Amino acid sequence: MLLKGKVYYVGVNDRVKHRFEGLWLLPQGVSYNSYLIADEKATVLVDTVDVAFFPEFLGKIREVLNDRPIDYLVINHMEPDHSGSISLIRKYYPNIRLIGNKKTMEMVNGFYGAWRDGDLCIADGETLELGHHNLTFYLTPMLHWPETMMTFDTTDGMLFSGDAFGCFGALNGHPLDTCIDATPFWPEMERYYAAILGKFGSPVKAGLKKLSKLDIRMICSTHGPVWTGEGITRAIDTYSRMAEGRTAEGLVVCYGSMYGHTQQVAEAVAEGAAEAGMKKIVVHNLSVSAPSYVLADVFRYEALAIGGPTYNGGLYPVVEDLLKRLAGRNVSAHRLACFGGFTWSSQAVKTMLAYNEKMRMQLVGEPLEWKQGTSESTLEQARKLGALLATKA
Numbered sequence: 520m521l522l523k524g525k526v527y528y529v530g531v532n533d534r535v536k537h538r539f540e541g542l543w544l545l546p547q548g549v550s551y552n553s554y555l556i557a558d559e560k561a562t563v564l565v566d567t568v569d570v571a572f573f574p575e576f577l578g579k580i581r582e583v584l585n586d587r588p589i590d591y592l593v594i595n596h597m598e599p600d601h602s603g604s605i606s607l608i609r610k611y612y613p614n615i616r617l618i619g620n621k622k623t624m625e626m627v628n629g630f631y632g633a634w635r636d637g638d639l640c641i642a643d644g645e646t647l648e649l650g651h652h653n654l655t656f657y658l659t660p661m662l663h664w665p666e667t668m669m670t671f672d673t674t675d676g677m678l679f680s681g682d683a684f685g686c687f688g689a690l691n692g693h694p695l696d697t698c699i700d701a702t703p704f705w706p707e708m709e710r711y712y713a714a715i716l717g718k719f720g721s722p723v724k725a726g727l728k729k730l731s732k733l734d735i736r737m738i739c740s741t742h743g744p745v746w747t748g749e750g751i752t753r754a755i756d757t758y759s760r761m762a763e764g765r766t767a768e769g770l771v772v773c774y775g776s777m778y779g780h781t782q783q784v785a786e787a788v789a790e791g792a793a794e795a796g797m798k799k800i801v802v803h804n805l806s807v808s809a810p811s812y813v814l815a816d817v818f819r820y821e822a823l824a825i826g827g828p829t830y831n832g833g834l835y836p837v838v839e840d841l842l843k844r845l846a847g848r849n850v851s852a853h854r855l856a857c858f859g860g861f862t863w864s865s866q867a868v869k870t871m872l873a874y875n876e877k878m879r880m881q882l883v884g885e886p887l888e889w890k891q892g893t894s895e896s897t898l899e900q901a902r903k904l905g906a907l908l909a910t911k912a
């Protein structure tokens with residue numbers, strides 16, 4: 520499918536995989552985007568696809584090139600959802616030359632055993648002229664792995680951005696944002712960022728700074744739609760906001776509950792916040808909600824309440840799982856309240872506070888603890904905690 524100039528979309532949809540990276544739910548699938556530049560002086564493939572889709576991928580390449588060989592494969596990112604077809608592409612196009620940086624080279628050797636003489640190890644800012652298109656390579660480490668880079672076509676302003684600006688969700692009919700209803704992809708971009716890139720706020724900011732000098736007219740990421748026009752501004756704004764930890768007014772209440780006591784308290788926290796005037800309140804039962812949706816909401820809203828019971832001398836597992844995930848992400852600007860019950864030995868709140876030493880959120884009010892059943896006084900304290908979370912200092 521021709522996108523612009525001599526650039527074709529040759530990516531594939533994965534509507535089979537249940538969880539991305541074995542972790543993150545994919546209710547609408549995911550696309551692995553690859554781009555083929557069939558230019559005058561040379562042909563260039565930009566990234567490949569998950570190896571399970573190689574026959575379909577090869578068919579799309581051949582539809583564009585017929586018997587013409589591929590001269591170069593640009594490897595913007597080595598995670599196997601994009602690099603997985605390198606070995607097979609080399610088998611079908613034995614003279615293809617890989618283009619990557621020093622770290623790509625190490626990973627190609629590590630994963631696929633073969634960086635060859637003649638492959639191009641490029642440095643930041645190096646260029647490649649193809650006839651119509653002219654490519655410049657920018658190193659953007661940790662967006663998403665250390666070797667990650669982006670490729671910019673100065674002729675048509677096309678940015679091949681790797682994972683950056685990508686979304687969960689397979690493509691329905693067309694890759695261009697102007698040819699589809701792109702509305703459902705925006706929350707999926709936030710969920711993708713929260714799950715995949717949420718740890719890397721500082722490298723994302725550094726990457727955005729590097730891109731700010733470019734005249735970008737099309738963003739071709741490795742997942743989800745190709746962004747044009749206002750889609751470019753919105754994608755970059757989304758990344759800036761999430762990398763800087765800018766949040767909207769709102770509260771996320773996350774809890775785990777075995778027999779309903781912690782749930783009662785969670786509901787009371789939400790009620791207290793609503794009575795204090797907060798409108799955007801999301802409540803997640805962590806035994807039910809999938810982690811990527813919870814993380815996306817945490818990145819979206821400024822206040823967070825976390826509650827769970829003591830369990831096996833520690834914290835209830837689904838609550839501890841969320842805290843572990845948050846401790847590895849850039850969410851320190853949040854206001855936080857904790858609540859937890861116990862039957863004979865109090866450990867839950869203690870564990871939550873220990874995690875907050877890593878998360879470094881601003882603790883609001885006193886953590887709420889109760890022994891065994893909840894009383895009206897416990898619920899009243901929970902409502903007060905909710906009201907405190909709803910009120911900015």
Ligand code: FEO
Nearest residue numbers: 598600663682741
């Ligand atoms: Fe889509 Fe980091 O791989």
